Amino acid sequence: MLQFKGKGVYPASLFKRQQVQVCRRQVKDTQAEIERVKAAKQKAMQQLCGLYEKALKEAGEESAQIFEIHKMMLEDEDYSGSIQNIINTQAVNGEYAVAVTADNFSDMFGAMDDEYMQSRAADVRDISNRLIACMTDTGCTNSSFTEKAVIIADDLAPSETALLDKDKVLAFVTASGSSNSHTAILAASMNIPAVVGVGKDILQNVRDGQTVIVNGITGQITLEPEDYPSEEEQFKAYKSVLENMAGKRVIIRTLDIGADKQIDYFKLEKEDNPALGLRAIRLCLTRPQIFETQLRALYRASVYGKLGIMFPMITSVKELERIDRLCSKVKKELADEGIPFAQTVETGIMIETPAAAMISDRLAAMVDFFSVGTNDLTQYTLACDRQNAAVEQFVDTHHEAVLRLIELSAKNAHAGGSWIGICGELAADLSLTEYFLRIGIDELSVSPPFILPLRDKIRSIDLSK
């Protein structure tokens, strides 16, 4: 079994693959079949170029190379020779010749001693399925999920993994597969929590829509998890992160659900305008019991490293005062119970609303840091629901209004003695890096595939000019 970073708690969705039945057919014109295979190969090559580009963007150069390897496999003389040989000697259709070649080659790889070579069997099957799909004009897979989900599959081919919509697929679990598979490598670089090779039982035990927790760190899969995570569970999770970061700053955002982030067990009322509704800090302040449990767990864990606590969706000074009172209450309780907590915990807020940016001078005096959530800040500034594809054409992520609000927040943060970072998607937008540095952004928080390109970009900028 193999695990990757991250955790996903979402409804399960069983992966549906379009099955192509390959039949053996006698043919008279073997040369015409060979030409059909060649034409399909050209089409497959084009598709692999597309996959390479997609993987390059989403998973980085190293992972994208997987599809260069697929192209090489498709061009391999032994592989093509075998297909032609079967067509010529048996006078059969191309699809059948490809399927038999795929079986032979994947059996051969599977029988090798070397684990890495064994895993190449999946690549041969992947390119062969692509070739057959091109010959029969069928799609390779059906991976069009409309809702966020944990995908449960017998196995996923590397190309199927690359085609997953990262915004919808929050984790996946496969019955077979190994840590050396290109699927596993891709999932890791696409930052999708994944547990592979858990055995066939999973396919029988999970139903579509059932809630599943996939813990990509421990490999644990929990079906229909109970209630809210307890203080103890949260404490252990935070402690482990802090210990693993060995004294480096760890910022943990408090509960940020509602609107685009739903969790079934909260049983949130359906709202007409969820983005303007009871979400993030509003939910915490409405259900203080849940918030206090999280704060207790956070403060208890604070002695294991350098913790910062960050509050999402702030719009007013009043909210911060209420948060402050709850933090003081929790700290007093812990002190009364003789439970240690660090005195140096930084607190910060996310600048995700125009309101927070506009009053950032007042807010800066109350916290240690700001972190600009550009996804929500853009949504609320431009009045474009981030979930609504119909208004996507009206979203200008470089809109002057958004940039001015960030600039204002940076100015006020520094004037109030706070530091400021950006943690929304815009932090990874290299065309804005120089601008962010010039307006005094102190930190850019990006997901792992963007770290090296961003570092490279920052090093290329000469701020003295």
Ligand code: PEP
């Ligand atoms: C943001 O809004 O930019 C952000 C970082 O938070 P999320 O995307 O999780 O709402």
Ligand code: MG
């Ligand atoms: Mg947000």
